[in-house]
Amino acid sequence: EVQLVESGGGLVQPGGSLKLSCAASGFSFRSFWMTWVRQAPGKGLEWVASIKEDGSEKIYVDSVKGRFTIFRDNAENSLYLQMNSLTVEDTAVYYCAKPESGAYDKWGQGTLVTVSS
Amino acid sequence: DVVMTQSPLSLPVTPGEPASISCRSSQSLLHRNGYTYLAWYLQKPGQSPQLLIYLTSYRASGVPDRFSGSGSGTDFTLKISRVEAEDVGVYYCMQVVHTPVTFGQGTRLDIK
Numbered sequence: 001e002v003q004l005v006e007s008g009g010g011l012v013q014p015g016g017s018l019k020l021s022c023a024a025s026g027f028s029f030r031s032f033w034m035t036w037v038r039q040a041p042g043k044g045l046e047w048v049a050s051i052k053e054d055g056s057e058k059i060y061v062d063s064v065k066g067r068f069t070i071f072r073d074n075a076e077n078s079l080y081l082q083m084n085s086l087t088v089e090d091t092a093v094y095y096c097a098k099p100e101s102g103a104y105d106k107w108g109q110g111t112l113v114t115v116s117s
Numbered sequence: 118d119v120v121m122t123q124s125p126l127s128l129p130v131t132p133g134e135p136a137s138i139s140c141r142s143s144q145s146l147l148h149r150n151g152y153t154y155l156a157w158y159l160q161k162p163g164q165s166p167q168l169l170i171y172l173t174s175y176r177a178s179g180v181p182d183r184f185s186g187s188g189s190g191t192d193f194t195l196k197i198s199r200v201e202a203e204d205v206g207v208y209y210c211m212q213v214v215h216t217p218v219t220f221g222q223g224t225r226l227d228i229k
Contacts, residue, residue: 035218045158045166045209047218061217095165102213103156103171105178110165 002026002106004096009111016086016115022079022096022108030054030074033099036081038092039110048094049081063089086115119144121210123221131229136197138224140210145190146173147214154214157186157195160223161206169208170195202228 008020020036036048049060049070058070069082079096093112097104120143130136138157146153157170168177170186173193183198197204205228210221 044207044223045160045211045220047220050218059216099213101171101175102152102154103168103177103211104158104166105168105171107165107167 004108006108006111009113011114013117017084020081024077029077034079035097037095040092088115091115119215119219121219121221123224128226129229130200133199136200138195138208140193140221142191146212155193156211158209159206
């Protein structure tokens with residue numbers, strides 16, 4: 001069974017940093033691009049970043065470029081999101097997602113990041 | 118960025134009745150490989166999004182056949198032939214042809 005389990009969320013002050021993790025199991029993690037999607041409280045879904053199978057290519061939404069870094073450890077079947085210079089607009093539930101046939105067929109349960117003073 | 122526009126934003130439906138949600142994209146979602154990369158998700162209250170439809174019209178594993186997707190180019194539709202109570206939640210369309218990946222703003226379906 002495919003499982004994605006996010007962790008690392010919490011309360012952080014504006015300007016602070018946080019590192020999110022996503023533990024993957026039940027599929028060949030190293031064979032898939034992986035993605036982070038976020039959802040601000042009461043709002044819709046926003047794609048954040050994706051990373052190629054071997055980590056050689058990374059793409060980001062403009063609003064996080066230069067602040068967030070997506071990376072992965074295929075030996076550990078884990079996906080990460082390092083978030084720096086956080087602002088209140090980054091407050092959201094962050095999901096990791098696995099692709100299949102041009103869609104995200106599996107999502108984790110999400111981890112809540114709250115940026116507040 | 119490709120803008121995905123859904124309508125309606127709110128959809129009250131009587132159980133057993135059909136429902137339809139429209140999604141329009143600001144650019145064509147036809148990839149040069151011939152596939153049209155439009156997907157539909159349902160986010161039930163308190164849950165993560167779940168995939169319903171991919172490649173415009175293919176039902177994801179385990180999705181009831183009362184759900185169907187259609188469309189081409191920039192104009193897409195999700196139809197529910199007979200709404201059930203378990204279908205309540207927010208429906209999103211999504212495109213992955215153009216970077217960044219973008220979602221529609223969501224359509225909230227509830228039961229009358």
